[in-house]
Amino acid sequence: MAGSNEVNLNECKTVVPLNTWVLISSFKLAYNLLRRPDGTFNRHLAEFLDRKVPANLNPVDGVFSFDVLIDRATGLLCRIYRPATAEEPEPNIVELEKPVVGDVVPVIIFFHGGSFAHSSANSAIYDTLCRRLVGICKAVVVSVNYRRAPENRYPCAYDDGWTAFKWVNSRSWLQSQKDSKVHIYLAGDSSGGNIAHHVAARAVESGIDVLGNILLNPMFGGQERTESEMRLDGKYFVTLRDRDWYWRAFLPEGENRDHPACNPFGPNGRSLEGIKFPKSLVVVAGLDLIQDWQLAYVEGLRKAGKEVKLLYMEQATIGFYLLPNNNHFHTVMDEISEFVGSDC
Amino acid sequence: MLRYDSTSSSAGSSSGSLSSSSSSSKPPQQDIDGLLAGAGYKVRSSELRQVAQRLERLETAMGNSPADFSQLASDAILYNPSDLVCWVDSLLTEFAEPPPTCSSDFIVDPVNNQTVVNSAWTTAEPHTPQVHQNITYDEQQSLDNQLTVVTAMEEDSGIRLVHMLMTCAECVQSGDLSLATSLIGDMQGLLTHVNTVCGIGKVAGHFIDALSRRIFQGMGGGSVNGGSAFENEILHHHFYEACPYLKFAHFTANQAILEAFDGHDCVHVVDFNLMHGLQWPALIQALALRPGGPPLLRLTGIGPPSPDGRDSLREIGLRLAELARSVNVRFAFRGVAASRLEDVKPWMLQVNPKEAVAVNSIMQLHRLLGSEQTRNSPIDTVLSWIRGLNPKIMTVVEQEANHNQPGFLDRFTEALYYYSTMFDSLEACRVQPEKALAEIYIQREIGNVVSCEGSARVERHEPLAKWRRRLSGAGFRALHLGSNAFKQASMLLTLFSAEGYSVEENEGCLSLGWHSRPLIAASAWQAVPAWDNHMSSS
Numbered sequence: 001m002a003g004s005n006e007v008n009l010n011e012c013k014t015v016v017p018l019n020t021w022v023l024i025s026s027f028k029l030a031y032n033l034l035r036r037p038d039g040t041f042n043r044h045l046a047e048f049l050d051r052k053v054p055a056n057l058n059p060v061d062g063v064f065s066f067d068v069l070i071d072r073a074t075g076l077l078c079r080i081y082r083p084a085t086a087e088e089p090e091p092n093i094v095e096l097e098k099p100v101v102g103d104v105v106p107v108i109i110f111f112h113g114g115s116f117a118h119s120s121a122n123s124a125i126y127d128t129l130c131r132r133l134v135g136i137c138k139a140v141v142v143s144v145n146y147r148r149a150p151e152n153r154y155p156c157a158y159d160d161g162w163t164a165f166k167w168v169n170s171r172s173w174l175q176s177q178k179d180s181k182v183h184i185y186l187a188g189d190s191s192g193g194n195i196a197h198h199v200a201a202r203a204v205e206s207g208i209d210v211l212g213n214i215l216l217n218p219m220f221g222g223q224e225r226t227e228s229e230m231r232l233d234g235k236y237f238v239t240l241r242d243r244d245w246y247w248r249a250f251l252p253e254g255e256n257r258d259h260p261a262c263n264p265f266g267p268n269g270r271s272l273e274g275i276k277f278p279k280s281l282v283v284v285a286g287l288d289l290i291q292d293w294q295l296a297y298v299e300g301l302r303k304a305g306k307e308v309k310l311l312y313m314e315q316a317t318i319g320f321y322l323l324p325n326n327n328h329f330h331t332v333m334d335e336i337s338e339f340v341g342s343d344c
Numbered sequence: 345m346l347r348y349d350s351t352s353s354s355a356g357s358s359s360g361s362l363s364s365s366s367s368s369s370k371p372p373q374q375d376i377d378g379l380l381a382g383a384g385y386k387v388r389s390s391e392l393r394q395v396a397q398r399l400e401r402l403e404t405a406m407g408n409s410p411a412d413f414s415q416l417a418s419d420a421i422l423y424n425p426s427d428l429v430c431w432v433d434s435l436l437t438e439f440a441e442p443p444p445t446c447s448s449d450f451i452v453d454p455v456n457n458q459t460v461v462n463s464a465w466t467t468a469e470p471h472t473p474q475v476h477q478n479i480t481y482d483e484q485q486s487l488d489n490q491l492t493v494v495t496a497m498e499e500d501s502g503i504r505l506v507h508m509l510m511t512c513a514e515c516v517q518s519g520d521l522s523l524a525t526s527l528i529g530d531m532q533g534l535l536t537h538v539n540t541v542c543g544i545g546k547v548a549g550h551f552i553d554a555l556s557r558r559i560f561q562g563m564g565g566g567s568v569n570g571g572s573a574f575e576n577e578i579l580h581h582h583f584y585e586a587c588p589y590l591k592f593a594h595f596t597a598n599q600a601i602l603e604a605f606d607g608h609d610c611v612h613v614v615d616f617n618l619m620h621g622l623q624w625p626a627l628i629q630a631l632a633l634r635p636g637g638p639p640l641l642r643l644t645g646i647g648p649p650s651p652d653g654r655d656s657l658r659e660i661g662l663r664l665a666e667l668a669r670s671v672n673v674r675f676a677f678r679g680v681a682a683s684r685l686e687d688v689k690p691w692m693l694q695v696n697p698k699e700a701v702a703v704n705s706i707m708q709l710h711r712l713l714g715s716e717q718t719r720n721s722p723i724d725t726v727l728s729w730i731r732g733l734n735p736k737i738m739t740v741v742e743q744e745a746n747h748n749q750p751g752f753l754d755r756f757t758e759a760l761y762y763y764s765t766m767f768d769s770l771e772a773c774r775v776q777p778e779k780a781l782a783e784i785y786i787q788r789e790i791g792n793v794v795s796c797e798g799s800a801r802v803e804r805h806e807p808l809a810k811w812r813r814r815l816s817g818a819g820f821r822a823l824h825l826g827s828n829a830f831k832q833a834s835m836l837l838t839l840f841s842a843e844g845y846s847v848e849e850n851e852g853c854l855s856l857g858w859h860s861r862p863l864i865a866a867s868a869w870q871a872v873p874a875w876d877n878h879m880s881s882s
Binding site for chain 2: 018019021022023025026028029030032033034035036037042044045047048049051052053054055056057058060066067068069072075077079096097122123124125128145322323324325
């Protein structure tokens, strides 16, 4: 039932491991405390509850990280993750911006999820995920700490994404040796996936190449209520009501969910036909209530003749990629690795 | 209501030295779910089922009135979100009815503590090597290996300068003083080409000075730490005004002290470093407004002796007494003059057994660390007599940095990043002469960290994780600072300071940082009541 708050607890228990259930349920609980009916957000409590980790220049499992303030005016921070090399197993501060070594070195600009309102680049779950990406893709990962809703609505997150993109693209130390260009991939989960799409669109408009988009359970929507939304409302950690809240918090006041930010191929959207949009890897969880919108997105790309690979993980819920304790996780990581690796 | 640290085990080995790590395995730690630990949550695998049940109860309660939830959340005080069990429990007591005894839906395989397939949960699929599933949560390992760096975009000459600083420090460490000397010259030249307004360029000059002092003047460093007590107090006061670190320290400590004093009519605060007594007017006023009326407040302020016949401690005390009088708080002050904290003896504090005692240490404990970790080193002695006072609370604020590493290069590197971040934050300050004097204050700290050794090096900052181990080992347990303190600290920041500062919660402690780098950490402690006989040191 659309808008229902009834939660059928038994269903999601059968499809995820216990620790995953505890993790995602804790998030869900915390998030319910933070969203106020009047559309405001308890940011202090959100920051108090979010588990964060500092950057660490000393490599852990072969990956080190450091934060860079790339726009003082907006306070835009990015966390850079680099692989420690055999020659310099323990980097010192001079190694921060040492040129990447390799014919082709992928640079993944990552946008964390959180429905535009939650989490940060230094949230523990995303720090962990980014470190994994470095390992599996042999890439440098740049995680963007974009401004969040409801304090900062559309287009702030996209603007920050664009600022980060331009910054990455202009770093000589990130250039691959083959062609002295930065080989950029855009990636993100949930709202981060949405941001990745829009930043890619802007990039190609500006004539800068993006080699690929990786969208994990990307956050899209629309005014209409789809079949999956009604069928899965409240069943697997997510309710339609909370989805609506986040869109209201992010979109400009007075706009509905057919705004192109939310519904890029909807009535107010724009076809990508004739535009050199990058290839996409779109991961859809079969138990995610917004899957119809995600599938519509994939369809929209296909209709415009864009290369897209859909990974439909039937039994997966949201957040399955946060803990490496399920088969979907490993399948997706392998696909991401191949998606990025195929250009090397 | 202050919350105790329920998960801390009394740490430490039975040997006298604090530096030896615990050799016996700690069963509770072995059982921590490694994957959730990576997400920032400490939960024992054996407790997962229990947490899950409670989460379910909460969800059911929430289902009934979701709108009320956010309102209740605004009012509730939450503690230590990393400890999922406690956090969920505290929410349950706020929101839900106590449960009927429920039959278990989830069973745990007693052999290997994995959840077993039943009607409830699937097994964790053994795709990953088991070693990751239940790793030993070794806090020591992760923390001793931490170097946090936040940079801004630097021009090439800035990067070159950093490179040279590192090389110079390396030379100093290896004893190649002639190369070090020539690098000093090169760097001074390069400074003229670098943007010294912000970032590393700003602080580089101070590091060059400190290195050159170390090379040319040896490591007695008397002149660095020099300046009279009077001067230091002035600099300290301007540092207080120019940036929020000390305000945060005072504010957070006062909140905790206020809570600890709740219900007590006679209270006694021991301040390890009185300075201008900037922390205490707010506490006095808060006590004045306490429902039920203020207690009798005694304040014992420790500080260096004043030369030239002045009694600066007494002067501060008089001013505070005046304020107390104006708000009808019965107040008594006592000054204890001591050049070093380790020279203070508990009898000088004249603690009355009937009073509730708060020991307040703002950036003082690290000065007791000394270069050798011996039995009965100053820190052990002082912590021991603090314990003996049985304080209701001990508030500890320390620089969140690893400036006491034995290797010079490591220390230098850490300090370079720490202080460049701190200087960067100072850029936001627009008032003079506060800003300039605050910079000198910090500069002196840098000088001490870099150019001094032995007993002259007093700025021996250690990170929170180390203090946690040390204090737990000395018989203290953490009192958690909660979401209310966090919120008020955050609000204080927006009132007084520029964008870029952030408060973070870390297992019951709060830290204040600049652009994702924590710079100062506040924690609160209480003596563990029962103490094993064989643990008490001579």
